[in-house]
Amino acid sequence: MAPGRGPHSREEPLDRETIWPLLRRIFSENFRDYIGTYVFAIACLMLVAATTAFTAWITKDIVDEAFAKQRGEVVWWISGAVFLAFVVRGLAGYGQAVALAKIGNNIVARYQRRLFTHLMKMSVGYLSEVRSAQLAARVSQNAGGIRSVLNMTITSLARDLLTVIGLVAVMIYRDPVLFTGVVLVAPPLVLALRYIATRLRVIAREAVLVNSRVLGTMQESLQGIAVVKAFTMEKELGKNVDVLIRDSEARSNRIARLTERTGPLTETLAGIAIAGVLAYAAIRTIYGGVLPGDFFSFVTALLFAYEPAKRLARLQISLEGAMVNARMIYEILDEEPDQPDLSGDQVLEVKDAEIRFEDVSFSYGEASPVLHNVSFVAEGGKMTALVGPSGAGKSTIMSLLPRFYDPDGGRILIDGQDVSKTTKDSLRHAIAYVSQQPYLFEGTIRDNIRYGRPEATNEEIEEAARLAYAHDFILEQPHGYDTPVGEAGMSLSGGQRQRISIARALIRNAPILLLDEATSALDTESEVLVQKALEQAMSGRTVLVIAHRLSTVAHADKIVVLLEGKVVEQGDHRSLSTMKDGLYARFLKMQDVGKRHAEKELQLLDGGKPLKEDPDQ
Structure with a gap:
């Protein structure tokens, strides 16, 4: 895999060329599946918009008929109509909120499932490039972005936009001159919001990445708490986390400052508009003898329109924050698996479970090669041991067999079948690890x-x-x-x-068993029990085992000795241990010396006589 791949590789900010395709993708993937619930929610939102506009409309009759003309017979009808409008508005608001919450929760669950399923398809190489804690933090943070995009779009169009349209119609009908004056304050607000949205695009993505690093670092620290406490790393890790938290806090403050700049701007412009409306209406009522009903209806519509208009004005800013999260989810989902099963891949059929490596070479990305033309045969039903110093390539061989990675050259065969041309599912079902x-x-x-x-x-x-x-x-x-x-x-x-x-x-x-240092980290008592368990597990299977303690592989049918990614010796314990100047014999001698020294130290501690030293050692 080439370096730099993974969900952190694309850092371009959102712009108009990327926002609309992303928005279309979100709706095409989700809207149809929830069409019935969305229709219900939209109908509820339309009722909210209609009852709001109706309340502003009927204000004229309340003022003119009930107060100015003092017609008592219409008061009850008007009051009943207002009460009914508010009841309908409340029920419709409840219905749309529950419906959209249900859709939103299901969307989050759906994308969490998609993400997990997709990540399980990705190769070990891909996942090893991404810190798992940060990936988990990003998934948990970003999964709600798509829900927010859908819900904000629906509520803004079906409730806020329709409410504003209905109230604007009321204002135009009641007094077109006043409405013209109010509209004059809109262009400065639009220009200011566009500037803020442009600034916010980059910062929003940076904030998500920093927050994921904070959560990732905390998660890793808790997972490794024993090491943290053993090495008294609390203060050092605390400093690192503090730096990340300060960075996250600073970016969040920048977002808050940018986002909230719309507040004083809209409040100031709204103040200008309402003050002008009040002055104009007062002059007409005082000096023109015009009934105040139209004015109160206009002002009611204007005040009711203020909050939905403010939400619409901020929609681009809020939407882009959600779109940043949504795109980061799609960046993960759009990563193609490195090792997809091809149409011609066959199901692996295992009979003898013979494993054959033929001139296999491998390197991790652009790093120096780890394996150089490795060739050996692990016979079916027998035990083959891989020995060698650290970095010789033993674990890499173990990783290549189940296709955690694919070799750069050569072939790996099981019963004559090239594993690169078999389905990964059938291959891995034939292996226990x-x-x-x-x-x-x-x-x-x-x-x-x-x-x-x-x-x-x-x-x-x-x-x-x-x-x-x-x-x-x-x-x-x-x-x-x-x-x-x-x-x-x-x-x-x-x-x-x-x-x-x-x-x-x-x-x-499974017919094939891989053992990677299965007893090296255990105490003596546990090792004895685990070794007995392994003897049961190895019976009748092809076993590939890695071990540093050569005593544990002395009974292997074949021992393959590796050095710097090359096979330098092959044979059984007897033939390799007697090989003059052989690497295996040298390892055996070194471990024997270490064992003798350990026994001598134990006898001295017990007050006994040390073992007689072998003059040849």
Whole structure:
């Protein structure tokens, strides 16, 4: 994968050329699915607009008929009409709010599902370039952007715009001269809002990115709290988080200052308009003998129009903030999977489970090659061990087999089938994996074992746990197999987590088993139990194992020795250990020296006599 890919790679601000296509995309993907509910919500919003305009219209009759002409017989009709208008307005407002909230919540849930499904299709290479905590924070922040775009657009058009249109019609009918004077204040407001919206586009995206870094850093700190406390990193991390928070706060303040600049501007212009209207109407009433009903109806319409007009004036600013979030969601969704299954890919059929690497080369992005023409055969039903110093390429080989990455050159074959031409699903179903650091997921112990094969019965889960030497300690848990494991399984010990992961591998019943340093991080007692569990797991399977302690692979059918990404030796333990100047023999000798030194130190601590040193060592 080329560097720079991923959801952080595009930083262009929104402009008119990108806003409209994005808006069309949001509506085309969502509007049709909720058409019935949207029609209901729009009908409610139209009722809100109509009753608001009606209230302004009837004000003339209230003033002229009830107060100026003092006609008591019409008061009850007018009052009843006003009361009914407000009841209808309240019910319609409630209906549209619930309907739009329901749609909005479903849209957020829909995009969260889409994002998760899409991210699961992405390659390990793609996801390794993006910090998972920041990605999760961005997803949680941005998912509401599409909901906001849709709801703001609907409410602005169906409620605010129709309300303003209805009230403008009332104002024009009541006094066109006054209306002309009010309209003169609109151009300065439009120009000012356009300037503010342009400034806000860039800042809004920057603020989202900074906020995601804040949340990501906090999440990572909490996940690694043991390391944080062990190395007394609290103050240093606190400084880093404080810098990010200050940056986020500063950007949020800039957004607030820009957004709220519309407030004094609209209030000032509204003040000018209303003051002018009052002066004009007062002069006409005092000196012209005109009844004040038209004036009060006009002013009522003007006041009612003020809030929806202000929301419409701010719509571009609010909409662009939501559009920034929406586009960042689409940036993730539009990333194409690196390794899509092609139409000609075949389902992998495993018989002997023989694994063959033929001249395989690989590098991570633009970095130096990690593997150089690696070739070896792991025979079906047998154990093949990969040994070598750190950085030799052992873990990379493990990653290439299930196609976490694809090689730059060469082929990887299983029973003669090129894995690059098989579907990833069938390939990975043929492989079970036990890592050095077992990872457990949110849920119970039973859930975590069942992830190996979702259709497994409870009896099969318990049998797999017995084979993994996990059944007894599981029954000792507060709720047995239904005990929650906690975040990342931290409520269990390392050996317990490892045995659950082995049970998960066993229940998969896959013909190929990958073991990546499965016992290196365990204490002696746990290692003995896990080693017994692994012996059960390896029975009858093709096993590819990585181990630093050579004693754990001495019984392997084949040992492949790697150095700097190349295969330098192959054979069994007996042949390699007797090879003069061989790398495996040298590793074995070094580990034997370390073991002797450790035994001597233990005897000295116990007050006993040290072991007699071998003069050849």
